Every structure is written in structure tokens, then in C-alpha cells.
Ligand code: ADP
């Protein structure tokens with residue numbers, strides 16, 4: 001049999017290797033910026049077009065490369081950073097594998113101009129798919145400029161796999177933050193499609209964080225400092241009251257390299273225990289310095305997952321350091337520990353004033369009267385199309401007539417003011433409902449007992465409502481007497497711009513979207529003035545998290561986020577009318593059985609099952 005094993009041609013090997021290094025434009029950004037830092041730059045410019053699909057360019061003022069080095073830098077395993085295996089254990093630089101440039105050049109059009117301080121003229125090199133297309137002399141400032149164009153031009157499958165420009169830009173921005181945050185002594189610029197989105201002057205850590213995340217950060221940061229034999233910790237945590245529902249402002253850096261560590265994250269969260277609500281995350285920017293030989297950064301190709309020699313000790317030190325900072329800076333507990341957060345009123349209900357329930361007794365009520373009391377007096381009810389739902393009630397109407405007691409309860413309690421669903425209809429023939437443990441709304445139906453999960457059901461109702469409004473643009477807006485000025489970070493603003501149209505459709509009105517501040521002039525009917533900031537914050541956070549994977553439409557994502565944030569919570573008391581409306585509106589939904597998050601909204605316990613209990 002003939003020999004069948006062949007060596008892969010270099011360019012194929014490079015393409016395969018590139019898959020490991022370059023997943024998306026953001027990976028190129030990371031590699032190029034890290035090279036610039038390793039080259040001792042003091043100023044780095046990042047230039048992006050079309051989410052990095054058309055152009056990613058990094059311009060630095062670092063050491064530059066000689067003509068030979070410029071050529072060599074694109075060879076696999078060409079690195080100036082290590083020369084022996086021992087060096088691997090004492091790395092101070094970001095790169096060391098010598099494969100980033102080779103990989104990038106295998107899958108893109110690369111244009112490099114570079115000059116060292118000792119050269120008069122620089123080198124201009126063009127490479128396309130690992131092939132050198134041209135090499136010339138060029139007049140260029142000291143430093144290096146590398147432009148990466150048409151990423152994945154020769155691997156259509158990978159190119160098609162890329163997400164929208166906006167999503168790719170967001171990944172790039174994340175990467176930019178991570179690099180910029182650890183190097184406040186370097187100035188950074190970031191241009192996207194010709195406009196400047198970041199201009200970060202040389203400064204200290206704290207100001208760098210503020211420049212990146214917006215001036216609102218200024219008052220949120222609490223410094224953290226600790227030096228032990230094992231680790232030096234510095235950086236900042238955000239005050240507990242600014243803990244967010246989203247992850248995002250959580251950063252660990254080990255020896256100036258961004259890392260992900262669920263274990264250490266847990267240590268931070270543990271230090272905040274009791275100070276923040278269970279479903280929120282504290283913000284933190286923590287810089288750890290450990291002996292380079294005690295950390296293995298080589299276990300993952302993208303190098304964000306690390307292994308520390310003594311993680312347990314690190315955990316303990318980190319947790320107590322943060323506790324100490326929280327105590328030292330008088331960050332007093334802001335939450336009432338005895339208080340069940342589930343019983344919190346959602347913000348849409350806060351500041352609405354206390355409503356004293358008025359119970360009026362129907363004087364005309366006579367339990368022995370044959371004719372039913374008219375439940376609907378005073379309201380103009382309109383029947384909803386609740387086909388199918390009505391079927392469940394078939395046969396109940398008659399029983400109801402004999403059970404007038406329930407109707408009296410409805411009558412009296414519907415006098416309670418401030419219902420959830422102003423102006424909504426209530427089915428006349430609906431049996432009485434009651435609320436169980438402020439969590440379920442219970443009613444009887446033909447086949448048994450109906451138990452509705454109030455939070456999930458309301459999520460479903462709101463989801464369908466908002467989805468409709470976003471697409472049909474029919475949201476009702478409530479104009480604010482005094483426009484509200486809100487401050488956002490740049491990336492929050494970018495997201496806001498992305499979702500602005502949909503938000504306008506559901507009733508938000510923005511007057512100006514400029515430098516960090518946004519004027520809100522109108523909001524949807526459901527959103528109270530006091531909650532606007534929170535709603536927008538959470539919306540942006542939810543959207544950022546959910547949309548990043550790009551698998552669902554913007555409208556759906558937003559409707560989900562809105563429903564999640566505005567739905568009635570578990571723990572909330574619903575008056576009778578709200579309970580009835582909840583039931584009716586749920587069954588008027590297209591998909592009443594599941595919440596937008598695919599959780600069951602109601603169940604029916606059959607009469608048979610109940611009968612069995614009495615056997
Ligand atoms: P690594 O960073 O792992 O060494 P790379 O492929 O990223 O490998 O880069 C190869 C080499 O090219 C580097 O070791 C460095 O010598 C040189 N190089 C890359 N980018 C720059 C730059 N911006 N300025 C100066 N030298 C650079």
C-alpha cells in the first residue's frame with residue numbers, strides 16, 4: 001500500500017492554528033494591542049470598521065521592528081519574548097507563543113508599517129493569506145501600525161459565523177476595556193467607523209475606570225489594598241448599593257492580564273454577603289499580583305483562564321481584604337437582613353403612595369336572595385376573546401348563581417383602589433379567585449382547581465403586550481413634566497442607541513442622546529417616574545447579556561427584558577380585580593402556558609386528584 005500520510009502545507013497548518021487564536025475580530029484586537037504593549041508603547045490607537053470585519057488597525061509608538069524582524073514576526077513560533085523553556089515560568093510579557101501574527105496573516109489581508117528608533121526609513125509589508133505580496137521601504141513614524149483587513153476572507157464558513165457588526169463591536173469594546181484598564185499609564189484611542197468612541201489620557205487606575213465607565217463611577221468606587229506574601233491586591237469594588245442584576249463590571253487581572261475566575265468571583269461575592277440582594281452582582285476591578293512562577297496562564301488558548309498554585313489561600317485573603325475595605329470605608333449594610341427581598345414592591349409600585357383599602361359592604365346583599373347580585377355594577381366590562389378559556393368554565397356559571405357569596409367578595413374588594421390594570425376588563429362569569437402565599441392566584445375551573453404563578457403569568461402577558469407594541473409602534477407614552485436627565489456610560493449609551501427605536505415604539509421619548517447624559521421626556525404608562533433610571537439600567541443590562549449571543553430578535557429580547565423587569569413579583573399582594581384581570585389576560589395570550597422564559601405559568605389540579613385525597 002502506498003504511503004498516505006502527508007505534511008500539511010504551511011498555509012493550511014496556519015489556517016488551522018488560526019482557528020484557535022482568532023475566533024472573532026475581538027481576538028485580533030486583543031493580540032495586536034498586547035503586542036503594542038509588549039513593545040513598550042505609550043500611545044495606542046485602535047481603529048475599527050464594520051465591527052472589525054472590514055478593518056482592524058492598531059497603531060503604536062513602541063519599539064518597532066527591523067526589516068528582518070518585520071518579516072520574521074509573521075513566521076510561526078517567531079517571538080522575541082522567550083528563548084528558553086525556563087522563560088515560560090517568569091513571563092512579564094503578554095505574548096510568548098509567537099503565533100498570533102502568523103495566524104492572523106493566514107486568514108486576512110495584513111498591511112504592516114514599522115520603524116525602530118535606529119532606522120531612518122521603515123518597512124512596509126503586505127501579506128495576504130500567509131503570502132507576502134509586497135515589501136517596500138516607507139517613511140513612517142517610530143512604532144508599528146498593523147492593519148488587518150477582510151478577516152476570514154479565505155474561510156467563508158468562519159466569516160458567515162460572525163455576528164452582526166454591533167455584536168462584534170461589543171466584543172471588541174470588551175477587549176479594549178480589559179487592555180486599557182490595566183495600563184492607565186498608556187494613552188488609548190478608539191475609533192469606530194470614523195468616529196472617536198474612546199479617548200483615554202494617561203492617568204491612574206481610578207480615573208481610567210471612570211473614563212471608561214462614565215463619571216457616575218466616581219462615587220461608587222471603594223479602594224482595596226492588601227499586600228501579603230502570596231499576593232498583592234489593589235483596585236476597587238463598587239459600593240453594595242450599586243450592585244447590578246447583570247454581570248459586566250467584574251474584572252480580575254492577574255499580573256496585568258485579564259482573567260476569568262469563577263472561584264475568585266465567588267470570594268468577592270462572599271465578602272458582600274448580606275450587603276447585596278441575592279440576585280445581584282457587585283462591581284469590582286481587582287488587580288492581583290502574584291509570583292509569575294505560581295501561576296499557569298498557559299492552560300487555555302485565549303489565555304483568560306488561569307491556574308493559581310494556592311487558590312484556597314488566595315480565596316481567603318481576597319474575601320477578608322474586601323470585607324475589610326467594605327468595613328473601613330463605612331459601607332454600612334444597606335439592606336434590612338430580616339427583610340425578605342421577595343416581598344419588595346417592584347419599583348413600579350413604590351412612591352405611589354399608600355392606599356388604604358376601602359371595603360364597602362353591599363347593603364343590598366341578602367344571602368337568601370335567589371337572583372344573583374350584579375357583580376359588574378359601575379364598570380364597563382367588555383368581553384375579551386377568551387375562547388378555550390371559557391370552555392374551562394362551562395357549567396360553572398350555574399353553580400355560581402347559587403354561590404353568591406363569592407360575588408359579594410368580588411364586589412366589595414374591587415373597591416380597593418390602585419389596581420394593577422387600570423381600565424382593563426374583567427370577565428363577568430369568572431369564578432372568584434384568591435391569592436395563595438402572595439405567589440399564586442387560585443381559581444376554580446370546570447375540571448378542577450386552577451393555580452396560576454402570578455409572576456410568570458404576568459411576564460407572559462407583558463411579553464406579548466410589549467412585543468406587539470414594539471412591532472406595531474402603538475405604545476402609549478406618558479409625557480414627563482420635567483424631562484429627566486440620566487447618565488450612562490459610553491457602552492450603555494451605545495446599547496441605548498441600538499434599542500432606541502423599539503423603546504420609542506413602546507412609549508419612551510428621548511430628547512437628546514449626547515455625551516453621557518440622556519434626557520427622557522416620556523415613558524410608557526407602566527413605568528413610574530421614580531423607576532425610569534432603574535428600568536433603563538436593567539433593560540440595557542439584560543439586553544447586553546441576552547443579545548450578545550445574537551440568537552433572538554431585538555424586539556423579542558427587549559420584550560423579554562421589559563416583562564422581566566415590570567412584571568408583578570412573588571410576594572406582592574394583588575387585589576381582587578388584579579387577580580381576575582391577570583387570569584383573563586393570561587388566557588387571552590397566544591401562548592398562555594409558558595412564561596417568556598419557558599417556565600410553566602399555570603397548572604390545573606383535577607377534581608379527580610383532589611377526590612383521591614379524600615379516599
Ligand atoms: P508573541 O507576541 O507571542 O511573541 P506574535 O505573533 O504576537 O507573538 O508577535 C511576534 C513577534 O513580533 C513579537 O514577539 C514581537 O517581537 C514582534 N511584534 C509584534 N507586534 C509588534 C509591535 N506592535 N511592535 C513591535 N514588535 C512587535
Ligand code: MG
Pocket residue numbers: 031034035094095096098100101
Ligand atoms: Mg503577541
